[in-house]
Amino acid sequence: MSRIQKLAKIYGQHIATSWQRTIADSQRVVIIVYDKELERDILAHKDEFEIATRQANHNWIEVNIAPAFAEWLSTTEYRDAYFESPDDLQLKLESEFTTFVAAKICAALNSHEADENSVISVYGVGALFAFTRISQVLKLVESSILGRLVIFFPGQYEQNNYRLLDARDGWNYLAVPITLESVGLA
Secondary structure, three states, X not given: OOHHHHHHHHHHHHHOOOOOOOOOHHHHEEEEEEOHHHHHHHHHOOHHHHHHHHHOXXXXXXXXXXXXXXXXXXXXXXXXXXXXXXXXXXXXHHHHHHHHHHHHHHHHHOOOOOOOOXXXXXXXXXXXXXXXXXXXXXHHHHHHOOOEEEEEEEEEEEOOEEEEOOXXXXXXXXXXXXXXXXXXXX
């Protein structure tokens, strides 16, 4: 059994358990943590996670945020000027890009297909690196989660800290981590 299949099995076991409806918003987030080298394989086999979700009688809705930066920049009035002077983009990133990514996720969370029985899966998170922090995005979206929000997270999880692409300082979050190491299957 491959590492991805093991992760999908662990995820499937978790997602099939009864969902408490009275938990904090941040506890409705499930973060599937895997080695950054597995990103392509995870994307190629994300259907295994969808199958596990549907077998547990939950809806599956996908959100790809990998192209978010290009989509956001293409709508920015002074985009050509930012190529000449990229440092000028930093303020706009901090003030607008995080909100743009959160709005993309919230669109799925608030769609007519989403309900208390839905899993909204978010992938492409690695593409946010150097532009915004996933922790900031999660703060903006967690109040909109009705069912569960699943984040495919290329990085590390140690002692309640998540580190995207093993590079940045981690952040502490109350989400449910799904890792191979947590069950000794690495």
